[in-house]
Amino acid sequence: MRQRIELRDITRVFEDGGTQRTVLDKLNLSVAEGELVAVMGPSGSGKSTFLSIAGALLEPTSGDVLLDGKSITGKSQQELSDMRLHKLGFIFQSANLIPYLKVEEQLLFVAKQGGLDKSQARERAKGLLEKLGLAHRRSAYPDKLSGGERQRVAIARALMNDPAVLLADEPTASLDASRGMDVVRMIAGEAKEQGKAAVMVTHDERVLPLCDRVLYLEEGRLVQR
Template structure:
């Protein structure tokens, strides 16, 4: 089975004054087509750094990252920007919505930036928003939405460019149990239906059974979950 995402012996070292702090230590991970992986672990264990490197937002100190077999360590900054826009969908703990754009325009903008047709983008955006129970909010602005609604908009936005990989950082943090489970189920269904790959960092034990694998961040590496 083809790996959509492959991290090969990734290390990340930060300098703190005269000391070096190793956050990731030769971490390796393969996420295959149609696979939904959860990563758990205590605060400060390196989960956010791991996710940032997986999304090509942060360069590793050592090791290589591949998307669909392509080695990103050889790509220019401009090319990495294009890869992030077209091949990676992000859902952050904070929804990061643009305050002066309506819900619908939040999604359309992502596709327009990727050079796609605006009318086609609008049709797709409306379908995604309807699926996430937001069809009645398409013309609203972020300040008028609840925290859960803002997060659902962010999840719909992440799927707009049909990315190969979706990376989610605590996507259920602002959702109640029922809605959080619905959202994670939707992510899982989309991954399998479309042959994508997803990695979710979470503390939400209620949704782990919806994932194909659960890994634990320990000493800068990923190991099988010790629940």
């Protein structure tokens, strides 16, 4: 089974008031195609730092990140930007939709940034919106959507450029139990059906049965209890 994302011996040290603080300490993680991994841990344990490094938003002090077997270490900012656009799909706690764009336009905007052909982009957007039960909302603005609908649009947007890896940061935090379960089912389903890897940072224990593995960030490392 192909490993779609690997973090190898990731260490991240911050300067804090003249002293060095090690947030991540030789952390390791491999996530295969079709797999959804949940990462849990208390506030301040380094979950945001971990996700930022996995998403090529923050450089580790040492260690390596591999996407589809290729290291991202030493890449230029433009190369990292292209990688985030094509290899990584981000889903955040709040959907972060652009308020003046309609649902379909949210997806087409991402496709344009990724250089996707217009007709292909429209076809892909149509297919994703149908799959996620949003076809009837394609012309709605974000402020007319429910919380669950906004998160589904965020998932569709994250999938628009067919990334290898989905990274979700507390995607159910603002949703009730049933909508939260629906959102995580969709993330898990996309990972399995499309051969993607998904990593979800969460505090929501209700959704853990939907995950293939649950890891805990303790003392800078990921452990399985």
